[in-house]
Amino acid sequence: MRTALFVLMLSCGIGHSIQGFAATIGVSVDISSDRHPISPDILGVSGAPDLDQLAYPLVRWGGNSTTRYNWQADVHNAASDWFFMNIPDGNGTPASSSTEALIAAVIAAGSRPLVTLSTIGWVPKPVQQKRWGYSVLKYGVQTMTECSYFGSNPPSWCTADAGNGRCNPAQNQTMYCNAAGYIVDNDPLDTSDVATPQTATAWMAHLQQRFGSANSGGIRYYALDNEPMLWNSTHRDVHPQPLTYDEIWQRTVEYATAIKVRDPAAKVFGPVTWGYCDLFGSAADNCLDGADRAAHGGTPFVKWYLQQVCSYQASHGIRLVDYLDLHYYPQGDGVVDFSDPPNGSETAAASARRLRSLKELYDPDWDSESWLSDLGNTTPWHYSRPQLLRRVRAWIDESCPGTGLAITEYNWGSDNGASSALAQAEALAIFARERVDVAARWVAPASGSLVERAFRLFLDFDGAGGRIEGFSTRAISADIDSLGAYAVHAPGQRMMLLLFNKATTTTTAAINLGRSFNGAWKLYQFTGTSNLAQVGAGTINGAAINLSGLPARSASLLVLPESDVIYANGFDF
Structure with a gap:
């Protein structure tokens, strides 16, 4: 001592x-x-943490690969993260799936799972084999394949036919390669089958049968997919068109209604934004502003979405979305770095910038030290000054009081960065002060890492369960x-x-x-x-x-x- x-x-x-x-x-x-009061659910993480080492109160099952997941076959599609490929996870049955094993472990530990339900309208085909969205044989030569990704010595398991969906029109003169260098008009049925709200609630019914309903120890939190405003990029093999205000609201109505019918005590998270741009505009807009936003009275997307939630409740008596679900990553150079030091993310300049960037969460006078500063501060929305939590709290209070606030993806640096650990600890304190209800770091820090110390400070500061x-x-x-x-x-x-x-x-x-x-x-x-x-x-x-x-x-x-x-x-x- x-x-x-x-x-x-x-x-x-x-x-x-x-x-x-x-x-x-x-x-x-x-x-x-x-x-x-401070919500314990702000101390959450994504991924599969060792809850025996540190009892995180909330564990989120989310990310790009959860947008297309077939629970019956235990197959996910990796989307643009890995060649739009279906990847089998288990032996083809729900009982042995890694997803249900994670949920079971979380519930057994006394923690709360947050489960993502697909709303994109597609699920991977129920077969235990790799399939891919952009076949070279079918759609022509592409700029990279699963094998060429590894250079001159690819592994034996790679698939040379699995392309990345990008092409050079001078090399690929099929009708599928457009002038912008993308494969277009591919067939979604190459990897996926059509899904409906009933597809999602059938999985809920199965989970209820195994774990109970929301009011009897089962799953209480469900998210309406993952970052839908990026589908035209991350999942463009099945949803190439950018999402609009109206489409995402229609999907919210269809899926959230089905969820509430299946389990009235369930709490729904939406719209699950990807970052700063879709606070203000849809994927159809030019980041912050565009024709779609103009068609909705110039109202920022998230504020408009909140208005729809409470308007629907007033008309139908059903609260479709209980938590406003946002993702946020500070954009300053070197602030978010998923690699471990030694690297540039722990230089003196990057470390200081990382710690200052926490003010993006609350300070109305702080101009972001990133590309956000180029957006200007002359509009009513003061784009260069994020003040994320206070901004959206004001929108909630004005447009849909009683809505919870969730930040289900964020990150302030690598697991083993000294300034990353300090920033993570202060971020948790800011979440507590600014009345965040649920938060989940992307992803759970490695056991024994510096960032784990930040969570341990809140969850076990004395080594005897002091919180x-x-x-x-x-x-x-x-x-x-x-x-x-x-x-x-x-x-x-x-x-x-x-x-x-x-x-x-x-x-x-x-x-x-x-x-x-x-x-x-x-x-x-x-x-x-x-x-x-x-x-x-x-x-x-x-x-x-x-x-x-x-x-x-x-x-x-x-x-x-x-x-x-x-x-x-x-x-x-």
């Missing part, structure tokens, strides 16, 4: 700098202000670019303060707690070079505490004893 690194000072002031440390930053806490849970309350840092501060109150248990030192030097946090605390405190911490551990302890009898020597690029959790507090409403929590 590195208790000696920290100095506890009790006073009425904010403290003072300690010689040798770069800065002292004031933090003020008000346990009774900005108070709202950051309860109510988010007000905490204000005098310098948020250097020190992020977030307060959480667990009534009857403890008061917690999260501190993220984003500076490249040590920092002293001079904390005014707003009221007196009395008893033992503990400090937990991780850095890019140290695992999460208790690093300090002491006693407090007052309203102020100085923590000196907070290491550069570190995440710290101060756990304080519960105080006897009577709130303005006259009740204890």
Whole structure:
């Protein structure tokens, strides 16, 4: 325990700098202000994590390969990620499928699965063999095949006939190769069969039979497919036309209605956007604005979608979409990097940019350090200033109050990046403060990785199941670019303060707690070079505490004893 690194000072002031440390930053806490419950479902991940190692509360089964999945045959289509290819996953039966094994493991661990249901209208053919969307033999020579992808020494299992759907008109003079270099007019039946809402609800019925309904321990969360505004790219072999406002709403009505009939207690997530552009426009528009948006009164797509949800509910008495489901990846150079260091993503410039980019989630005055800044700030929507969570919260409050907010894909860097781990930890704190209801990182961090430390800080900070849970309350840092501060109150248990030192030097946090605390405190911490551990302890009898020597690029959790507090409403929590 590195208790000696920290100095506890009790006073009425904010403290003072300690010689040798770069800065002292004031933090003020008000346990009774900005108070709202934190949803544990913000601590979710996608993929297949080892829940015995860390009990993530939510696990999402989603991504491009879930748009076309045949549950009866356990076959998925990899779409543009891998040559539009059907790939068998098991032995052809639902009982042995990897998907149902994942769902079973999640439920058995006491976690909540979020299952993606296909709405694209196609499923892979129910055969245990590879099939592909763009046959070279059928559609002509293409710019890459599954075998040429590997260069001069392809593996024996590759298929030379499986093309990527791109072509050079000078080499491929069939009617299928257009001037833009794409294979067109291919037959979707090469890989897929027609599907309907009943196809999706037949799988729901099977899952209910095995796991129970939403109200009896079964699956409660269902997503309306994955990033449909990209289908004309990711799944263009079966849906080459860009999706419009009206088409996605019609699919929402058809599929969400069927889901609610099958299980009225189920919660539906939609429209599952892919990123920044489809907050504002459809795939038929030019990213943010275009003819489709103009035909819908110039209303941004997500805001319009919310209006349809509540308008439908008012007319039909059915809430079709319970959670507004968005995906978001910061666009700054080097910020999102799925490879492991050493690489450019942990350079000084990229690391600093990554940590600043968190302000894209909430700061109305922050201009993105990415191509978003080129979009300008003169329109009513201030495109260059994302303020994602506050923007969409305002749209929810205005257009469809009561809708939950879900960010079911996001990423702030590689698993083993020091700044990535710090950014991940602060992102979770921001989700808690900004009233996000569900979130799932893409994808679950590797066991033992730096980013796993960020989740462990929230889910098992003391190695004995200690969680950051309860109510988010007000905490204000005098310098948020250097020190992020977030307060959480667990009534009857403890008061917690999260501190993220984003500076490249040590920092002293001079904390005014707003009221007196009395008893033992503990400090937990991780850095890019140290695992999460208790690093300090002491006693407090007052309203102020100085923590000196907070290491550069570190995440710290101060756990304080519960105080006897009577709130303005006259009740204890």
